[in-house]
Amino acid sequence: MKLFGIKIPMMTSLIFWALVWEIVGRMDVIFLIPPMSSIIAAGFGLVQTGSWQNATLITLRTFVLGMAMAIAVGVPLGVAMGRFKIVDNIFGLWVNMFVSAPLSALVPVLMILFGLGETTVFVTVFLFAVWIIVLDARAGVMQVPPSLIEMGRCYGASRFTIFTKIILLSALPEILAGIRIGLIRGVKGVVIGQILVSIIGYGELFELYSRSFDMERFWALTIILFAAAMVLSAVVEHFEKRIEYYAGAR
Amino acid sequence: MAASPQKVGATGGAGSGSSSIVETLADFARRRKSFWVAVSLAILFTAWEIAGRVPISFAFPTFLETLSALIEMALDGTLLPAYFITFQPLLLGVAVSAVLGIGLGIAMGLSDKAEWLLAPVFIVLQAAPMAALVPLVTFVYGIGLVAKTLAVIMLALPVIVLNSYKAVRHVNPSLVDMCRSFQGTRMQQIFKIVIPDATPVLFAGLRLGIAAGFIGVMLAELLITPTGIGDLITYHRSVANYAHMYAAVASIIAVSTLTLAALQYVELRFLRPEKRRK
Amino acid sequence: MANPIPLRTADNATPDAVVEVRDICKRYGDVEALRGINLQFERGKLTTLLGPSGCGKTTLLKIIAGLVPATSGQVIVNGRQVTGPGPERAFVFQDFALMPWATVLRNVAFGLELKGMPQAERHRIARHYINEVGLSGFEEKYPHELSGGMRQRVGIARAFSVNADVLLLDEPFSAVDEQNRRKFQEDLLRLVDKERKTFLFVTHSIEEAVYVSDRIVLLSPRPGRVSQIIEPAIDRSAAPDVIRRDKGYLDVVEEIWQGLRQYAE
């Protein structure tokens, strides 16, 4: 938007909303919305507590493991689906189904299979993130221009060389886009897993603060989590842009 | 995506006359996607049955137990009322999100000011783990239909808004220029060009919104108060009827998948003439 | 070089100018697209804008159409200054700009629909022009069922149906394949002859420009300025293959090519 001829960056409206929040909070309309300033103050207090640091550690650990697994499984599976019709046929149904299925209903079942605590949360992160990574990797591989592959064949490249030097590199932007969306879904997964099954990490803190009506801390925690999700996706997006830059206008 | 294992069986059986079954099946596999649907379903169900029989755990029923639990629930009249209850907040929430979301999205697509004001909020909301906020709804709206509808809206609205917004922003600019060059008014531009051109993407956004709504209603029924399918899941878990619990979980996933597939079919069939024929 | 006399006239004020472009300049932020363009376009003539890629041909056409505001200068059409799109000008788009959800008939009648003309009447007019461009029988088809050439005909029929004085065509044949394009050029000449409208035409093809135009305006690379104006003066009554081997025709093609060659990479 432009104001007085100056271009105002889009994200600045968040500052405007924070101000609105502050005012609503000060008017004491509802106990759910404390003033933004006291939330921020609570946030600074929160990050110094041992339980927050612990929760962050646990959450990060399960998240990182789950994402690593999702990427390690998702990318090869997606690439295989893009390359081999039979793999695509066998897994296509499941990938398409789970990418938009209400996985939250499945979480209670996961516990039986994967135990209590972090393993289940780890699996939840994995399940939330993996499908979109598979789909995007598959799309990336299918979108490799056929002429690039023919070019490789023309100059005598082996199947393996074509795969590593052409297909994978060519699919890289889509693979990264999938990982970015996967990361966001993974954050949702870690929270849902922690809230729905094992009350550990952030799930425990959320439960604790909402039960004791400690809204400042509750919102502080929420904002930290939201910010983490946004920052994560911004980081990958930045990386993606660099790749896109080299990949040019495809 | 009409998964029809029966059909496969019928064709396989019919082909056993002159040519061999294997040949018929191989031919079928090449031609029909549903064959592969059946194959992968069969693989999963067999694996499930075996895992259940081992058993991995007392709390892990076999596939057949689950199936019979599902049939039992369908016949004794618990499943249908449960879906009736679950669908209330879902449909209400999706309807509200659709009207509100498409309206807001179009406004954001058409006006820079609305975009500046709202887009970041919805971008944040879409990326954010909203599940954390669902319990808060209870404080304000209690435990009834309103709270659950709100949970559905919380998950579905950002998706629908952002997709509608993108749909409008990606309207073919030369169509808009075309309308302007024929002196179309702003209203004509919006209703005769922008909205029709955005319709396929709007609908796709709606479909994603419904997917998010399913997630929302399950979260609401598991986190706010157990009703409908969420109640079947929690109740059967609390009394150790694990087969019934699994049946409820599987049925909601199946229902959502089929709903989404049906919507996608409608979308391709009626909204994308250029993709329909080829 | 005898027969066609390319007139180098930077300022040829003709009394019968339908469109007059005065001192048009256009900047897109830091990019200067057009600088000081002065041109007149006569009634019933086809003028082609030719120039290297990015020299501002599309920009100039859109400024005349009223779709893009000029940074400075004026466009005067039928004696009135242009401030936006008007009924006396119609645009034919390079990418056809057809509505994929509407039939050929509705697409062609769309300009009239926007004017609020009753359905029966606008369909009658649309059918007339659909027939004119050789698409009768395709009224109920959707754009995706047509070939590129047929789609562009729909775009042209739509422009004709609003009965504008001035038709602005931005590379109308560039999405049409080479062999059909030749045929299309011949059809266009026939239409120009029959409809007696003013055509402004943008193309990259020198042969096409020389073949169809009464006058060719050569633009220099960015910032676009008028570098040369050529009037091929070819006898259009001759058969196409005769025209294409006409010495005058070939001379003009060659001259333009020599003029533009310096701008090619």
Add this chain to the structure above:
Amino acid sequence: MANPIPLRTADNATPDAVVEVRDICKRYGDVEALRGINLQFERGKLTTLLGPSGCGKTTLLKIIAGLVPATSGQVIVNGRQVTGPGPERAFVFQDFALMPWATVLRNVAFGLELKGMPQAERHRIARHYINEVGLSGFEEKYPHELSGGMRQRVGIARAFSVNADVLLLDEPFSAVDEQNRRKFQEDLLRLVDKERKTFLFVTHSIEEAVYVSDRIVLLSPRPGRVSQIIEPAIDRSAAPDVIRRDKGYLDVVEEIWQGLRQYAE
């Protein structure tokens, strides 16, 4: 029709044929793309395949390249039957087929990289051909930083750098704008002359075909068959503008146009 004698020779067995196509037929499922093609291509000559869209020009080129297997018939290159791609043939793609993540230098050297040539040597060779096609100074640029014409030059340099005997070009200039295309055609003629390789060229443009070819093979619509072979026999030592207004040149263009016109919509 005096000067150039279009030879109607369906079976001209020349001793110096580098590529020989024998009885090639190709079906894609139910679609019969090519039927009974017999052709020979001589060393050092440029032959053009011309025909309506979908007649199988690309298919024939790819069969010769070994990228697509023929349904029946054989292709013999340098006396050996073709079973797949080989080092003596190089393909130039319509969409350039450049790797967007690699610099011009690496793209040009890619054929050699695949052969396992050490970096220093392959870069030396690549630089030579980059210079040859007029791109020196652009070695470290990425494809998206180049114009269409420059990208195609990269594709051609890559094909040259592997030092193949036969170059197969599938509509190499169709993504290049019209004015650069003319310049490119002239450059191509220079390269054909200098490198003394066998060129097989596909295009939709009749003028382009006549201008650059030693021989033109006209294909009929699907299923593609050889309908006519024309040898323009134009004196290439003349200046381009002289060639373009040569009567023989114009006659051949006209003749081909009359032959193909029936296939246009």
Add this chain to the structure above:
Amino acid sequence: DPMRVAFGDIATVESLHLLAALERAKEKGVDVQVTFLKSEDIAAQAVVSGQADIGVGGPYALLQKVKAPIRIFMQLSKLQFYPVVNSEAYKEWKDLDGQEIAVHSRGSGTEAIMKLMADKNGIAYSNISYVPGAEVRTGALLQGNVKATIVDSSGKRILEKEAPGKFIFLPLGEVSATDEALFANTDYLAKNQKDIEILVESIITTWREVAADPKAAIALREKYKLLPDATPEMIADIEPYFTEAVATLPLNGGGADAARDDFDFYTISGALEGKAEELKVEDFWDLTALNAVLAKTGTK
């Protein structure tokens, strides 16, 4: 192997004494590992499926139905709930006839109490909705979203503090039933008898300590550094909570008497099927460890 204990709730002031008892067991060499789960039935499910060794909760319905041999081995607390109504809407039990109430969950003790009272007063509710979490129900009452429900003692205190006089606590006759108990697989009980005994003993001694002086809970929190990030309000809540909770703390771990009380109560509530007299204690309880410990510590 560690002893894996599954809580059906997060750690709050209300579980302070149990957390302290677990620390004591640790001191005596039992490697206790605690997991906090979303709800009691997940904790029960964890024990059934072998993901946890010991569960916390009152899983009578589950015990009767599940195929796995699960047994309760000690009672932790007795039901102490307070049916409460918004005075603007209702005044007494009779007013609830044909009205909607909210309880914890299907088959829970709260539902049992409300049903029992409905029977006693000869009324019927129009609908029972399930709102897990006494805090949530308390909040909903304060917000006016719920008019009649049943809350726990801390909920009662909050209601009395936040809106004195606004809510009426309905009279409740004598109800004695298990609220929370410890349960485990019989196999596990047999194989880890010693550890179980240490655990039971730690709990019983802690219970008795807290019962003798509710302030002891505060000292225990400090000693074992429990709930390190508790807010001042939470800490201030410890003493009043335990003062009131003393009445619900079984000092002898429940046992067969508690089991029979439960049979009466839960058959009425519908969580258990069959007649209370026909149910056998040994189908639900394993008293081995408890009896051994009581032999050592004596009964109170």
